Structure formats: structure tokens, C-alpha cells
Amino acid sequence: MSAIIDTLTDPQIMVVILTAVAAFATVASLIMPFFAADRFGARMKYVASERDRLRAERAAAIADQQRQARLRKEPKSFMKQVVENLNLSKALETDAMRDRLKMAGFRGQAPIVAFLFFRAALPLVGFAVVFVYLFFVNGFHLPPIAKVGLSIGGAYLGFYFPDIFISNLIQRRQKSITRVFPDSLDLLLICVQAGMSVEAAMNKVAGEIGPRSLELAEEFSLTTAELSYLPERRQAYENLGKRTGLPSVRAVGTSLIQAERYGTAISEALRVLARESRDMRMSEAEKKAAALPPKLTVPMILFFLPVLFVVILGPAGIQVMQNFGG
Numbered sequence: 001m002s003a004i005i006d007t008l009t010d011p012q013i014m015v016v017i018l019t020a021v022a023a024f025a026t027v028a029s030l031i032m033p034f035f036a037a038d039r040f041g042a043r044m045k046y047v048a049s050e051r052d053r054l055r056a057e058r059a060a061a062i063a064d065q066q067r068q069a070r071l072r073k074e075p076k077s078f079m080k081q082v083v084e085n086l087n088l089s090k091a092l093e094t095d096a097m098r099d100r101l102k103m104a105g106f107r108g109q110a111p112i113v114a115f116l117f118f119r120a121a122l123p124l125v126g127f128a129v130v131f132v133y134l135f136f137v138n139g140f141h142l143p144p145i146a147k148v149g150l151s152i153g154g155a156y157l158g159f160y161f162p163d164i165f166i167s168n169l170i171q172r173r174q175k176s177i178t179r180v181f182p183d184s185l186d187l188l189l190i191c192v193q194a195g196m197s198v199e200a201a202m203n204k205v206a207g208e209i210g211p212r213s214l215e216l217a218e219e220f221s222l223t224t225a226e227l228s229y230l231p232e233r234r235q236a237y238e239n240l241g242k243r244t245g246l247p248s249v250r251a252v253g254t255s256l257i258q259a260e261r262y263g264t265a266i267s268e269a270l271r272v273l274a275r276e277s278r279d280m281r282m283s284e285a286e287k288k289a290a291a292l293p294p295k296l297t298v299p300m301i302l303f304f305l306p307v308l309f310v311v312i313l314g315p316a317g318i319q320v321m322q323n324f325g326g
Contacts, residue, residue, distance in 0.1 A: 219240060
């Protein structure tokens, strides 16, 4: 053992061993890259295959939805014939009308045909109903000119009834989107910071917020599909703002367009927009709360104050009546 220890502690032997180890490490460091697998190329191939798989799944889902939509919302032949014979598309169809239908959640040609048909039919129906009621059912002892004027008013109301119906649907849809949009931006920010692309992040957020707001989940799914198939990504973000009609959603689309154009950080823009959307939601709630007392004034005068007067003055009135009666 002493001979082995003396040999290992010999300076010359130690120099030889260290030199051999250094030479082996140098040769290994030079040769190992040639035997290592191309991890970057494999990773890129995996990402490409995963992207193709997601696109194929999204295309299949969109195709299935469109097929079901065609089966469910195919324009009735009678409506279509009336619209074509009267040439209502040229007279009444405008870009603003199509945008409003999209904001209400109606897409495709079937809702346009139905809207134009009811826009033309409801004035006649309203005029006929009011005319028959006033002249043959109950005339309220009105002169004929007044009855004709009320019938024209019924036709006027029937003409604008489709617009009123679409406006109510738009308000309900925007309310649902506004209520969940700040939380969806937070989820989108988390997905982007985790390394997901914008398409994958929107697809993930659409699946998460579907139970809370089906409208916003639908819009995110449509945007994901448009990002995959439209030649310009900017158009997909602009379409998202047009379909919702909300300034906060348009601001998000503009921020995403600028981030992709100038290479800025998307996460920072999403964080700022999420905070602003949450502040806007809180300000709307505070505005409604501040407007509540004036709205309660009339119900209080009509329903609360008479009851209070009866409770306060009722016993005194009964006593006075008893005294005078005695």
C-alpha cells in the first residue's frame, strides 16, 4: 500500500494522470456533438406536427358546425323567393345591417334572408292586424281617419320591430361578453406567458370560459380559425372587434396587431388591457349603483309612502271617527 500511495503522490505521475484526463475531456467535448441528436430539429418537427394536428381538428370542428348550421338554418324557399322577387337585397341589405346581424350572433345567408323577409312582411301584418281590430272588433268610437292613422302606426312599428329585436340580442350578447372578458384576458395572459401561441391560447381560453359565456367562447373559436386560414392575421383581429362591437375587444385586437407588427411583448399589453377592462366593468357597476336612487323615487312615492301614511295616520283616523261617531 505504501508503494501505491508513493506512486500516486509522485508529482510526475499526477501530472501524467491530469494530462490524460484533460486530453480525454477535450477529445470527448469535440466528438460528442457529432453523436448528439438534433434536439432543435426534433422539437421544431414536433411543433409543426402539433400545429398541423390542431389545424386539422379545428377545420373538422368548423366544418361540422357549418354543416349543422346549414341543416338547421337553411333559408326557407318561400322567404328566399319573396326576397328575390321583390329584390329586397338591393333595396334593404347594407354593410351596417350585416354587421349588426353578426354582432347579434347570426352569420351566413340564412339570417339575412329571414331579416329581409320579416322587414318586408311585418309592416303589412301590423297594418292588417290594427286595421281589422279597429274597424271590425273594437273601434273605440274613433273616426275613420284616426283608425287609418293608427293602422299606419302599426305598420311603422312592424317595420322597425326586426331592428328592435336585433338590438336587444346585441345588448344581451355584449353584456355576456363584457362580464367575462377581463377574466378571459387574465387567462389569455397566463397562457401566453406559459409559452403558448396566440391561436393555442385563444383555443384554450375558449374551452375554459365556455360554461360562463358561450358567446365569447364562440368568438375566440372563430378568431382561432380565422388566424389559421386568413392570409392576414390583422383581418382576424379586426373581425373579432367588428363581431362584438365592444371598444375593449377592439383595443385588444389593435394591441395584438401592433405587437405582431413591431415585435413588442404581448403579455404586457394583455396585462394593461385586462386591468383597464376590469376598471371599466367596475365603473359600469358603480354607475348603475349611482343611478339606482333616482329610479327608486317613483316606486317609493307610488307604493311605499301611501302604506306609511295608512300605518301612521290610520289609528288616529279611526280614533277620530269613533269620537265623532260617539
